[in-house]
Amino acid sequence: MDAFDFVIVGAGSSGSVLANRLSASGKHRVLVLEAGGSDRSPWIHLPIGYGKVFYDAGVNWKYVTEPDPNLDGRPIYWPRGKVLGGSSSINAMVYVRGHHNDYAEWNAAAPGWGWSDVEPIFRRMEDWDGPAHPGRGKGGPLAVHDVSNDVHPLTRVYLAAAAEAGFPTNPDYNGPEMEGASLYQITTKGGYRASAARCYLAPARRRANLEVRTGAQATRILFEGRRAVGVEYRHKGRIRTVRARAEVILSGGAINSPQLLQLSGIGPGQVLQDHGIETLLDAPQVGRNLQDHLGSDNHYVSRVASLNQQLGPLLGKVKVALNYAYNRKGPLSLSLNQGGGFVKLSDQSPGPDLQLYFSPVSYTRAPVGVRPLMSPDPFPGMLMGFNPCKPTSVGHLQIRSPDPFVAPELHPNYLSTDHDRAMMLAGTKLMRRIANTSAMRAVIDQELHPGPEIDSDEDIAAYARKTGWTVFHQCSTCRMGSDPASSVVDPRLRVRGIDGLRVADASIFPTIPTGNTNAPAIMVGEKASDLILEDTLG
Template sequence: MTSEARLRNLGDQPSQTPEFDYIIVGAGSAGCVLANRLSEDGKNSVLLLEAGPKDTNLWIHVPLGYGKLFKEKSVNWMYQTEPEPGLDGRTVFQPRGKVLGGSSSINGLLYVRGQHEDYDRWRQHGNSGWGYDDVLPYFKKAENQQRGADDFHGVGGPQPVSDLGHPDPLSAAFIAAAAETGIPVNPDFNGASQEGAGFFQTTTRRGRRASTAVAYLRPAKARKNLHVETSALAQRVVFDGRRAVAVVYRQAGVLRGARARKEIIVSGGAYNSPQLLQLSGVGPADLLRRHGIGVVLDAPGVGHDLQDHLQVRVVMRCAKRITLNDIVNHPVRRIMAGAQYAAFRTGPLSIAAGTSGAFFKTSPRLATPDIQIHFLPFSTDKMGEKLHSFSGFSASVCQLRPESRGSLRIGSADPSAPPEIRINYLSTEVDRAANVEGLKILRKILRAPALSSYVVEEVDPGAKVSTDEELLDYCRRRGSTIYHPTSTCRMGSDALAVVDQRLRLRGIEGLRVVDASIMPDLVSGNTNAAVIMIAEKASDMILQDAR
């Protein structure tokens, strides 16, 4: 069936189908950047499709509101993995943003770029133009750094990057404790070197979340050449032979179509981008045929190489009633915190999902840190659930460069059905050893003198867990995601690579993928800053290639 006939099946005549120069599918961390940059000079018409609603939920804009949005179906895909063999067969909750701003509207707000070596590794694997020196200008272009410009940071960009608005004694004591164990103090994890302990910076502006919907899309929405459609779930990309020509989407129960004169850019993230490609006939041929989908391109790499960061948390009982637990569980203090935020945009409601932290090596043989610590002045059994009734704080171990690889596969031909997610956490010996060693080093930090006046006891895993075998068992029982899925449409030139170094889908014309799914492998840290950089760089490439 031709592309014309497919669009006629929607009940529209092809002449009545709206046309745009560019169609962007997904208004998340990457899509909002693309929408701004591609429409910036007024010459290109751009359609931005978002499956979720506008970002009007109050809690999106309050930094601590990520806890309220963790299981909020109206703005969250709320995916689950298949049973994970390395985690005792448990399924793992996978929150992803379904709203303008995508996951940048519901994430933990930390601004961490990763290590210089991450990007040099991408380049060394054949992706020219993606080394650290190549991508640094795009990090700086995006950034409006509160501390001012220097060799590593920019000012005047759309994305605000701010210092912690609510420093607390526990977070400062963690940095001091890390220094007592030999981890140097580092005032800038995104500067010359990542290694060390310090305070995180956040994607906030004056105490409010600065998602890409706020930072990039909002300033551009008044442009006549930019059209934004929300609650518009993409059903498939339409092809004319091997060229992408249109997108079919469902909005308010009605199937609609839009044509692209130049390119279609898929920016649904590491889960929804490969899902849409597979639904459209681009993916592993046997999988597509099994679900009755016609094969446009047999691309076995689509949905392959899924990677994510595992986190394993340690919970401490605090000797002083200074934790967020104490504020949330006390009606008067809770009201006072709300009033402080409403009046000044400061206080406990302004904190991110990590106040201070550390990056360190579990072995002297390693060239760069392989573990990240997120420290939090509160504690809970699971993120998004009620805080503990006792005074508590927590810190989590995150292995930065896991070897474990998983997959993303559609479970049916229904675009509204969740995909099958298999991450295969802890499937290699390197990953198991790194998590165990990371926990051992974290415990040393939490027992250091600088924290001693704050610590009553370790609640979880507790003194009963001490040997390497017991620590690994704890990782299997309690480990969970830290919400950084990547690499399911990865960039490269090998047989399983999905996009080339200019993010064009290999074997297809008029189609690019721009989001975390194109990462050749995980960056060593939180992923949002890297995705914004990828979209900034992709915008330049798209406009250059159109000349």
């Protein structure tokens, strides 16, 4: 059995960071096992190319939830990255640190994770190309791009409309204040996607003490007593094993990390028993506390040209392709969601309670299994969407089979609370309020969806159940905390009751952040590396 000091399972947003930081001194041998393959596909590096990898099994786990009774029995498609860089290689690249109150919640659950603890880490990891500010990082590994000179004119109209509706433009929602309408900062550099693999893993792969094995899917953790000592994995059709002299670190993400724990005998005892898995540790919280953001769109026909006229017709595609090829500029260098922001509707909310999205391109979301992206509507159109920032609905996941190559059961349990249902109503009404400003009325021809006939609270609620979609922010399934009864890992990310095993990815979030989850996941990788090196060096 070959041996390393650290074995990291997953080369995603957190795992790539850990690979870089744990191997930096040259003192430790580090192995990364990644179930997916290379990130060389041009569709990964082209920012808007995430529409092409949305259903690509070559880089995507393509998970589908169980039918959700709160969404009219619909299953929901959950793409997750199965590739170097994980979901940072296939996401929409929006960079959001989160609100200060998010980390007050984290610190209450796990001391040491408050805003004053994590803010220096966000600065350390950033290479921000926008206006200089002492609160923003410069020269870090992760490129963060200010899109203010690149956006479509309709996005400026959206900002004006939001201001007219009472939400002034915030030039930097990652700065001192989060609230307001904004242009979204994205993780790109020079017109290319800046994934965790590109920013953290690629520079480290030249080191002799770091090895990355792709196409290597972990099947179970190996133990001696209650100490993790290695990992079993499948590589090139064979089952292999590797030993970890110091620690095994799970960075498979909010779905794969709890799945691997359960497959390895750590999880709810009854679930393990039902699948014939010997229980090493009855840990009821593994796979519980599943949270996600649920979004909804208002779909408008525009009076003026939108990106549909550039990304749809052949001539338009040729023009934007040439602009990108020669200048690395234009819509191909951006995310579809160019604008949005964070607003607070309730005085009782400690921070923003709705996240907004504006896209100067429109398409009709399709059922599970049908490619919905990169096919703009044939008419000028735009999308305005939202999601509640702090949903209170909680789901769970569990293994479906003892076979590690069978996807787990995913039960999101969306819209199961009065709070979440009320916020979906409020969000749809806010979209219409913004659309009804003079700025927006000048460019909107008609509301296509929900449509003027969807007007009562009952009809809007039915529309949300029928069309609501994941914003791809699954988290909290290996929750971190000080209370053993409600957590899987302690504040130093050590799996409770097991030695030599940690989890470091979005699954450890005590609560869901106010915004997009990729920046916090990368931050977790940074902080985890600090904790691991502190404990290793003693």
